[in-house]
Amino acid sequence: MTTDLQVVPARRGRAVRVAKGQAIQIINTHGQQVVDTWCFNADDLSEFMSMEHLHASLQGIFPAKGDGLATNRRRPILMLEEDTSPGRHDTIIAACDVHRYAALGCRDYHDNCTDNLHAALGQVNLRAPDCPAPLNLWMNIPLGPDGKIIWGEPLSKPGDYVMLRAMMDCIVVMSTCPQDMIPINGAACQPTEVHYRLIG
Numbered sequence: 001m002t003t004d005l006q007v008v009p010a011r012r013g014r015a016v017r018v019a020k021g022q023a024i025q026i027i028n029t030h031g032q033q034v035v036d037t038w039c040f041n042a043d044d045l046s047e048f049m050s051m052e053h054l055h056a057s058l059q060g061i062f063p064a065k066g067d068g069l070a071t072n073r074r075r076p077i078l079m080l081e082e083d084t085s086p087g088r089h090d091t092i093i094a095a096c097d098v099h100r101y102a103a104l105g106c107r108d109y110h111d112n113c114t115d116n117l118h119a120a121l122g123q124v125n126l127r128a129p130d131c132p133a134p135l136n137l138w139m140n141i142p143l144g145p146d147g148k149i150i151w152g153e154p155l156s157k158p159g160d161y162v163m164l165r166a167m168m169d170c171i172v173v174m175s176t177c178p179q180d181m182i183p184i185n186g187a188a189c190q191p192t193e194v195h196y197r198l199i200g
Contacts, residue, residue: 003198008035010191011178013116015124017042018166022200023081026174028138029194031158032186034177036095036113036134039069039077042169045126047071049078051091051133061091061143068167069135077170082163085156090139092149095131096179104181116175126171136177137162139184151182163199 005027008014018024026035041047050072055061057070065083068076094100095117101110114131121128138160140152164172174196180189 001198001200005195005197008174008176008194008196010176010193011111011116013113013120013173013175014196015120015126015171015173016196016198017124018170018172018198020166020168020170022198023163023165024172025161025163025197025199026137027159027161027195028085028154028156029158030192031156031160032138032154032188033192033194034139034154034179034184035137035194036117036175036177037137038117038132038134038173039164040126040128040171040173041071041077042171045128045171047073047077048128048132049135051135054091054135062087063089063091063135069164072132076167078172079165079167080162081165082161085138085160085162088138088140088155089162090136090141091133092143093133093136093139093141095134095175096177097131101181106181111178113175113177116178117173120173120175121171124171134175139177151184153183153186
């Protein structure tokens with residue numbers, strides 16, 4: 001069974017229940033949008049996809065096709081089954097929040113991925129105790145030999161997608177990153193919507 005395409009509006013978040021064995025296809029509709037992505041055990045939100053634990057299981061920082069994405073209990077919650085993009089997805093940068101935008105000089109409230117996570121979970125009557133570090137799909141953060149990072153532009157093109165297969169019943173949360181002060185969503189600094197659907 002494949003569901004119809006659904007939208008995650010620009011600057012907003014969505015939470016989706018994905019049953020074990022199902023896959024969620026997340027599509028970078030316009031090619032330049034970063035999608036902060038979280039995944040929680042549907043039966044126990046204290047278990048979640050963890051970037052710190054993922055680094056240990058991958059022995060690296062870039063997940064690739066066929067990799068299991070580990071939880072904080074060191075077991076796979078999702079598998080990266082397909083990826084049509086160049087495969088640059090960030091696993092080291094925290095979700096943006098009001099404090100990040102204040103540090104960048106924003107004086108008013110700014111939409112942010114941390115608030116999007118909590119709002120999206122609230123829409124399905126769930127609450128996470130904290131905001132884990134997300135898998136930042138299509139966020140291009142080159143790491144230099146000196147350990148310094150660069151805030152790069154996405155390498156993806158319109159229509160690129162990832163397919164994430166659920167290894168347990170889970171809740172996937174996506175936030176179309178509202179960052180418009182540095183070019184992580186492309187040189188135009190213009191967040192856009194993305195699309196997703198469930199398969200299987």
